[in-house]
Amino acid sequence: MAVIIEPWRIPPEGSHIEGEEPCDILDLGDTKEITPSGPIRYSLDLNLVTHELLVRGAVSAKVRFTCSRCADRFVRSVKDDAFFCERPVENLHATVDLTDELRETIILAFANFPVCRETCRGLCPVCGVNLNKESCGCKALEEEHWSAFSGLDRIEVKNGGTQTEKVKKSNPDAQKKRK
Ligand SMILES: [Zn+2]
Numbered sequence: 001m002a003v004i005i006e007p008w009r010i011p012p013e014g015s016h017i018e019g020e021e022p023c024d025i026l027d028l029g030d031t032k033e034i035t036p037s038g039p040i041r042y043s044l045d046l047n048l049v050t051h052e053l054l055v056r057g058a059v060s061a062k063v064r065f066t067c068s069r070c071a072d073r074f075v076r077s078v079k080d081d082a083f084f085c086e087r088p089v090e091n092l093h094a095t096v097d098l099t100d101e102l103r104e105t106i107i108l109a110f111a112n113f114p115v116c117r118e119t120c121r122g123l124c125p126v127c128g129v130n131l132n133k134e135s136c137g138c139k140a141l142e143e144e145h146w147s148a149f150s151g152l153d154r155i156e157v158k159n160g161g162t163q164t165e166k167v168k169k170s171n172p173d174a175q176k177k178r179k
């Protein structure tokens with residue numbers, strides 16, 4: 001499928017088209033992180049000015065993403081309300097294919113949705129549970145660990161790559177304490 005414009009049908013005052021195309025025009029290849037989840041919708045104003053076709057309007061699509069923090073799959077509507085492109089029209093009776101432009105504008109909009117939600121808590125770095133769905137003992141251990149080392153700079157501990165190791169080491173003790 002494709003979005004094809006027939007310039008000879010556009011009246012001097014311009015025209016408006018709306019519609020949807022199956023999501024397979026996105027053609028995302030083999031990636032499993034991002035997959036289309038519905039048709040691409042478009043609502044476009046067309047104007048023919050001398051030898052240029054001017055197209056502006058809105059393009060949207062529902063897309064399924066994989067959250068970069070918690071690896072959950074989620075569906076978002078991706079949208080560009082300020083879609084604009086211009087294409088030379090040498091021959092008024094030749095069709096203009098806008099499929100590539102619509103595909104690109106949707107793909108460019110992907111970058112805005114790396115996580116399922118702003119407050120996504122991600123996966124526990126120690127035991128791997130999804131912290132949005134369940135809690136694990138590791139967080140409590142971390143806090144215990146921090147209060148024990150309260151004289152240290154927390155940020156340094158967090159980014160230093162030693163956090164996981166230290167928490168793991170303190171694991172057996174803490175478990176004993178709980179029993
Ligand atoms: Zn998430």
Ligand SMILES: [Zn+2]
Nearest residue numbers: 124127136138
């Ligand atoms: Zn955990």
